[in-house]
Every structure is written in structure tokens, then in C-alpha cells.
Amino acid sequence: MTLTQTKKPQSLQKTLGIGLTLAVTLLWIFALSGAVYVSKNKLNELFDSSLAETAQRIMPLAVVEIINREDPGQAQQIMSFKAHDEHLVYLVRNNLGQILLQSHNADPAIFNQTLLIGFNSSTTHRFYGISAVQNTLHIEIAEPLTQRRAAITEMAISLLWPLILLIPLCFIGSWVFVRYSLRHILAYRNEIESRGGGDLTTVKVEGLPTEIIPIAESVNSLLDRLQRALESERSFTANSAHELRTPIATALAQIQRLQQKVSAGSIQDDMGKIETTLRGLSSLSEKLMQLAKAEGGGLLSAEPHNLISLLQLIVDDSQRSHPAKIITLTLPNNREYMSAIDPDAFAILIRNLLDNAIKHGVYAQPVEISFSSKGILNIVNAASVIPTETLLQLRRRFVRSNISVQGMGLGLAIADAIVSGVGATMTFNSPATGQKDGFEVSVDFSTIKD
Ligand SMILES: Nc1ncnc2c1ncn2[C@@H]1O[C@H](COP(=O)(O)OP(=O)(O)O)[C@@H](O)[C@H]1O
Ligand SMILES: [Mg+2]
Structure with missing residues (x-):
């Protein structure tokens, strides 16, 4: 079954981090807009009331000033005590619109041309107008809008500043918090990951979030079923191989007895072939038993053993069965x-x-075995080069690349099961390291845990 994956898997930590930060930022901006809107209205009210207040204060003074003049129709500019920047400017006009009095830097062009009463605004100024002395005098006071705008902008900016701190804080905070909440899931993953192929016992579910527990429980029941299936396969293999031993041995013995009874000839040849086949069967049942043991666990012993003396015994034994073969052994x-x-x-x-x-090696050439003080075993023999693709397949069951000699293709599968079962590693090299051809197998025992 092929799964068509349309979306790349997303990290929960990243999604939540970005999502929460965005939400907080948006909420902040929303709240800020509300605050700015309300304060703007309040501020305008305040500014307006002081504008009106000022106009009402100036009016009586202006009236007295104008009435006391020799020529009340003559325009006059109020001299300032000292040149200064005025925020408020005003004009006093008569009902014909003629200017009678103006503040020292009032520019008549910015004022309304008609005489208006109350509040109104232009694009640059806010005005307030009142009239007095039976509508014969009219004062209009103007305040530049820049001040109000500056106040609002300043406030908005002072509220925006915390966002610069809030965004990274929120992101880091949710990142750390999500990581903290996921710690049991990470521990769970590590526990599954750290297991070798032989360990199919149930995984602890303690501390996992309730959303994950059903998944963990399914994994455990799957492991359980897998464990039982593998065990039944192994025990079937071991039992059948064991049951085959006796009949094969009996048949071998019988054929050997029969061989002695017939004289040399075609019958003897045929019997020889039957004997070879029976020996093959016998070694197959032996290998199947080994494979069942290798895959069954129990590959580590309670106390450690000296591998070098074991290795010496096995090599001596092998040398005795193949006296003509040169086997060299290099030890630390x-x-x-x-x-x-x-x-x-x-x-x-x-x-x-x-x-x-x-x-599989060239018979006339030696087999060189070495064991280093770091726990690395090397076995090198002369052979023609095996291509890399084939090399990668060799540890699978029933895979053979040299079929000129008898074999089942199970030797390296058994070796691989033992090596991975104990936590060691095995590598093949062809050509052997530092040579033009040959085959080299290395097993690193240093990674086995006590
Ligand atoms: N020491 C070696 N030298 C050369 N080839 C080897 C060596 N060991 C294994 N091979 C290759 O790997 C194949 C698989 O080995 P194995 O699983 O032991 O099966 P078998 O020995 O029954 O053929 C062999 O058929 C052979 O081609
Ligand atoms: Mg073999």
C-alpha cells in the first residue's frame, strides 16, 4: 500500500507557538485600537472645552479694548510681551467681517470666512466662535489640530512598544510550555526507539496525556500480538527442526549400512547421492535450530565471559576439522x-x-582472524570481489551469492540475528580493507551493554 502524502508533517510545538503568538498579537492590536479610539474622543472633548473656555475669557477683554479705542473701526494687532509660539490664535471681527483685533501671529487666511458660532474644524484647525454686543462683535479662536494628533499618536506608540517584547516572549513561552507538556511523549518515543528488535515487551504508558494513551495502548497490544506471532514461528521452527533430527539420522545410518552391502557401481553412486542429500537436510535442520535460537532472545548471559579464550577454542576446533587449511589468529x-x-x-x-x-574463500589461501583489544573481530579470506548491492543482501535468509559450494544461505542470517540481538554490529567489506579482492567481515563487540 502506498500512502499519498499531500501535506508535510507539522511540528505541534511550531504550530502552537506561531498560532498562540499570532492570537496574542491580534488581541493586543484589537485592544489597543479600542483604547486609542476611546481616548481620542475623551481628549477631543477636553481640548474643545478648554478652547471654548479661552474664547469666553478673551471676549469681554476684547470688547472693552475695542470700545475704549478712539477709532473702533481700526484693526489692531495685540503686541506680544515677548515673541513666542502661540498654540491658540484668535480674530475679533465685526458683523461685516472686518477684522478689529487679532492675536499677534494670527493668519486671517486660516480662519473661516463666514462668521460661525460654536465648534467646527478645517483640515488643519479646530475653531470655536461666539458673538457678543448684540451680534456686532464676533470672536473666533483657532487651535492647530497637530497637537491633538501628536497626543494620540504618542499614546498609540507607547501602547505598541510592549508588542516588541511580547511577541518573542509569547513564542518562546509557548514553545517551552508545549515542550514541557510533551515530555512524556518524548520519553515514550525514546523508549520505543531504544529497544532492540528482540525486545517486544509492553511500553510504559504512565504520565502520557489522555489523548495519547489510546495510541500507546494500541501499540502495546500490537507489540503483544507481534511477540506471540514471532514466538509461535520460532517455536515451530525449533520444534520441527528438532523432530527432523532423529529420522534424518536414522535414514543416514541405514543408507550407510546399505552402502556396505552393495558392490561399487551405479547403485553405490546413487546411494552416495542420497547420502549427500541427507547430510544437506541434516545441516539445514541444524541451521534452522540455530536461527530459532538466535532470534529467540536469551543471547546475553548473566556474567561476562572472556571472548578471546572462547575464540581460541573455536578456531582450534575448526583447524582440527580442516587440517590442510591455513588459519592464522592474531590476538591482543x-x-x-x-x-x-x-x-x-x-x-x-x-x-x-x-x-x-x-x-567460500580460495582454499589455498589462508583465513586471517584477528581480535583487537577494543573488541573488534576481523575475519579475512581470499575471494573474488562481491558487488556492493549483493553485499547488502547477504544477511537476509536464503540469500547466497556463491552457489558452487553447498549451503543454505542461512549462515549470515544467523550471524546477523545474534549480532543485532546482543547489540553488536557486523559489517562486510569486499574487497577486504587494503586489498584488491577478498572478503572481510568485522564484528564490533564493544557496543554490547553489560
Ligand atoms: N567469507 C566469505 N567469503 C566470500 N563470500 C562469502 C563469505 N561469507 C559469505 N559469503 C557469501 O555470502 C553468501 C551467504 O552466506 P551464508 O548466509 O553463510 O550462506 P551459505 O554459506 O549457505 O551460502 C554466500 O553464498 C557467499 O556468496
Ligand atoms: Mg554459510
Whole structure:
């Protein structure tokens, strides 16, 4: 089944971080606009009332001033005590619109040309007009709008400033908080990840959020079913291989007895072939038992063993069965490397690798075995180069690349099951390191945990 993935997976932490920050920012801006709107109205009211107040204060003074003049129709400019910038300017006009009095830097052009009563505004100024002395005098006072605008802008900016701090704080805060809330999920993931293929026991669900517990429980029940399926497969393999042993051994013994009874000839040849087939069957059942053991767990022993003395025993044994073959063994000086791998599992592993080196290597050339003080085993033999794609497949069951000799294609599968079951690593090289051809297998035992 192929899954068509249309969307890239998103990090929950990132989505929540960005989402919450955006929401807070928008809310802040919304609240800010409301505050600015309300204060603007209030401010305008205040400014307006002081504008009107000023006009009403100036009016009586202006009236007295104008009436006391020798020529009341003559325009006059109020001299300031000292040149200064005025925020408020005013004009006093008669009912014909003639200017009778003006503040020292009032520009008549900015004022309304008609005589208006009350508040009104132009694009640049806010005005307030009143009339007195039976509508014969009219005062209009003007205030530039820039002041009101500056006050509002200043306030908006002072409210915007905290956003600069709020955005990163909110993002970091939600990031840290989400990470904190997800810590049990991360621990759960790590626990699943750290497991080797052999460990299918249930994973702890404590501390997980309620949304995740159903998933974790499904994973556990899946692990359980997988464990049972694998166990039944293994025990079936082991049992059938075990049950096959006796009949195969009996058949072999019978054929050997029969061979002695017939004289040399075609019948003897045929019997020889049957014997070879039976031996093949016998070694297949042996390998199947090894594979079942290798995949079944229990590959680590309670106390550590010295791998070097075990290795020496196995190599000596193999040399005795192949007296003509040159096998060299290079060991570190202190002759000791302790490891928790089960001695039986170690023996099965080494035998399979060594048998391969003898069987698949050029017979006239030596097999070189070395074990380093760092726990790295190397077995090198002469052979023609195996292409990399084939090399990658070799550890699968029933995969063989040299079919000129007898075999089942299970040796490296057994070795791989043992190596990954104990937490070691195995690599193949062809050509062997530093050579033009040959085959090299390295197993690193240093990663096995006690
Ligand atoms: N030491 C070796 N030298 C050369 N080729 C090897 C060596 N070990 C394994 N191979 C290759 O890997 C294949 C798979 O090995 P294995 O799983 O042990 O199966 P078998 O030995 O039954 O063929 C072999 O058929 C052979 O081609
Ligand atoms: Mg083999």
C-alpha cells in the first residue's frame, strides 16, 4: 500500500507557538485600537472645552479694548510681551467681517470666512466662535489640530512598544510550555526507539496525556500480538527442526549400512547421492535450530565471559576439522576481552563466519582472524570481489551469492540475528580493507551493554 502524502508533517510545538503568538498579537492590536479610539474622543472633548473656555475669557477683554479705542473701526494687532509660539490664535471681527483685533501671529487666511458660532474644524484647525454686543462683535479662536494628533499618536506608540517584547516572549513561552507538556511523549518515543528488535515487551504508558494513551495502548497490544506471532514461528521452527533430527539420522545410518552391502557401481553412486542429500537436510535442520535460537532472545548471559579464550577454542576446533587449511589468529597481548554475550551464541556466530571463510574463500589461501583489544573481530579470506548491492543482501535468509559450494544461505542470517540481538554490529567489506579482492567481515563487540 502506498500512502499519498499531500501535506508535510507539522511540528505541534511550531504550530502552537506561531498560532498562540499570532492570537496574542491580534488581541493586543484589537485592544489597543479600542483604547486609542476611546481616548481620542475623551481628549477631543477636553481640548474643545478648554478652547471654548479661552474664547469666553478673551471676549469681554476684547470688547472693552475695542470700545475704549478712539477709532473702533481700526484693526489692531495685540503686541506680544515677548515673541513666542502661540498654540491658540484668535480674530475679533465685526458683523461685516472686518477684522478689529487679532492675536499677534494670527493668519486671517486660516480662519473661516463666514462668521460661525460654536465648534467646527478645517483640515488643519479646530475653531470655536461666539458673538457678543448684540451680534456686532464676533470672536473666533483657532487651535492647530497637530497637537491633538501628536497626543494620540504618542499614546498609540507607547501602547505598541510592549508588542516588541511580547511577541518573542509569547513564542518562546509557548514553545517551552508545549515542550514541557510533551515530555512524556518524548520519553515514550525514546523508549520505543531504544529497544532492540528482540525486545517486544509492553511500553510504559504512565504520565502520557489522555489523548495519547489510546495510541500507546494500541501499540502495546500490537507489540503483544507481534511477540506471540514471532514466538509461535520460532517455536515451530525449533520444534520441527528438532523432530527432523532423529529420522534424518536414522535414514543416514541405514543408507550407510546399505552402502556396505552393495558392490561399487551405479547403485553405490546413487546411494552416495542420497547420502549427500541427507547430510544437506541434516545441516539445514541444524541451521534452522540455530536461527530459532538466535532470534529467540536469551543471547546475553548473566556474567561476562572472556571472548578471546572462547575464540581460541573455536578456531582450534575448526583447524582440527580442516587440517590442510591455513588459519592464522592474531590476538591482543593481554588475551582478555570480557563481554556479556552468551558463550553458545558467540560460538554459533564464530562458527558460521569461520565456516563461510573456509567454504567460500580460495582454499589455498589462508583465513586471517584477528581480535583487537577494543573488541573488534576481523575475519579475512581470499575471494573474488562481491558487488556492493549483493553485499547488502547477504544477511537476509536464503540469500547466497556463491552457489558452487553447498549451503543454505542461512549462515549470515544467523550471524546477523545474534549480532543485532546482543547489540553488536557486523559489517562486510569486499574487497577486504587494503586489498584488491577478498572478503572481510568485522564484528564490533564493544557496543554490547553489560
Ligand atoms: N567469507 C566469505 N567469503 C566470500 N563470500 C562469502 C563469505 N561469507 C559469505 N559469503 C557469501 O555470502 C553468501 C551467504 O552466506 P551464508 O548466509 O553463510 O550462506 P551459505 O554459506 O549457505 O551460502 C554466500 O553464498 C557467499 O556468496
Ligand atoms: Mg554459510
